[in-house]
Amino acid sequence: MAHEMYSGFFTEFYDILHAGLTDVDSYIEFARKFGPDILELGSGTGRILIPLARAGFSVTGVDYSDDMIARCRAKLELEHESVKAKAAIVKQDVTQLKLDRKFDLIIAPCNMINHFLEPAPLIKMFRGVKRHLKPTGVFILDNSIPDIPYMVDINRVERIAAFEHPLTGTKIIDRFTSTYDFVNQLEHNVIHLEEYDEEHNLLREASYSITMAYYFPRELRLMLEMAGLEVFHEQGSLDEDIPIGADSTQMVLFAR
Numbered sequence: 001m002a003h004e005m006y007s008g009f010f011t012e013f014y015d016i017l018h019a020g021l022t023d024v025d026s027y028i029e030f031a032r033k034f035g036p037d038i039l040e041l042g043s044g045t046g047r048i049l050i051p052l053a054r055a056g057f058s059v060t061g062v063d064y065s066d067d068m069i070a071r072c073r074a075k076l077e078l079e080h081e082s083v084k085a086k087a088a089i090v091k092q093d094v095t096q097l098k099l100d101r102k103f104d105l106i107i108a109p110c111n112m113i114n115h116f117l118e119p120a121p122l123i124k125m126f127r128g129v130k131r132h133l134k135p136t137g138v139f140i141l142d143n144s145i146p147d148i149p150y151m152v153d154i155n156r157v158e159r160i161a162a163f164e165h166p167l168t169g170t171k172i173i174d175r176f177t178s179t180y181d182f183v184n185q186l187e188h189n190v191i192h193l194e195e196y197d198e199e200h201n202l203l204r205e206a207s208y209s210i211t212m213a214y215y216f217p218r219e220l221r222l223m224l225e226m227a228g229l230e231v232f233h234e235q236g237s238l239d240e241d242i243p244i245g246a247d248s249t250q251m252v253l254f255a256r
């Protein structure tokens with residue numbers, strides 16, 4: 001049986017899968033520039049939220065997945081009291097954002113918006129962002145730019161990757177198949193995870209499926225504008241302030 005993706009074994013695998021990303025450093029830089037009071041939409045396991053709190057910023061994370069929130073809370077428990085005091089996690093659907101305060105900086109990192117399969121809920125989330133920004137506040141959205149030639153190549157092809165569990169040393173095999181609906185800009189993903197010990201005994205396995213959308217810069221600019229947000233800066237990379245060009249693989253939009 002395929003499970004909803006942000007549950008069980010996958011929530012543990014999430015941090016292993018994303019361990020190589022350098023986006024945390026970029027968000028700490030953005031927090032220095034636009035913080036200190038930050039709201040993260042879809043804060044997940046706290047991969048970005050916890051380092052922001054460690055760096056001294058006050059961060060509220062919103063997520064709707066019980067298992068991702070539980071994992072984030074468990075990780076926060078291991079932190080110093082001063083870090084715990086800087087972090088708050090709220091269970092909420094970001095399309096119904098209702099917090100009793102406003103923020104200097106709101107972030108939607110790591111392709112978070114690809115969870116919205118239709119424009120309407122995404123625009124709803126953007127309107128919520130607008131309502132929760134202080135008058136001088138900034139919203140930062142970072143997303144991959146769809147690489148159509150690559151997507152055509154990998155369409156329906158099973159890809160296999162191996163990881164070592166950083167705590168237990170076990171081997172995790174990730175079998176991943178994406179099927180694209182190029183007309184409706186949707187990606188159907190099926191993921192099968194297996195975990196083996198040193199003697200190659202199967203310890204755990206689980207299957208997940210999730211459908212996500214993919215977005216291009218022009219439609220995001222339009223949707224932000226429809227929600228009353230003005231894009232005042234754009235970068236084609238999280239690490240570098242370069243324009244979004246024909247070869248960009250990332251888009252980072254800054255709005256207020």
Ligand SMILES: C[S@@+](CC[C@H](N)C(=O)[O-])C[C@H]1O[C@@H](n2cnc3c(N)ncnc32)[C@H](O)[C@@H]1O
Nearest residue numbers: 042043044047063064065068092093094110115
């Ligand atoms: C790709 S993960 C990103 C997690 C974290 N920001 C990071 O960079 O590691 C997306 C997260 O958004 C959450 N999410 C997706 N749609 C949501 C919604 N409508 N309301 C609240 N959380 C949502 C998921 O549960 C998941 O934890």
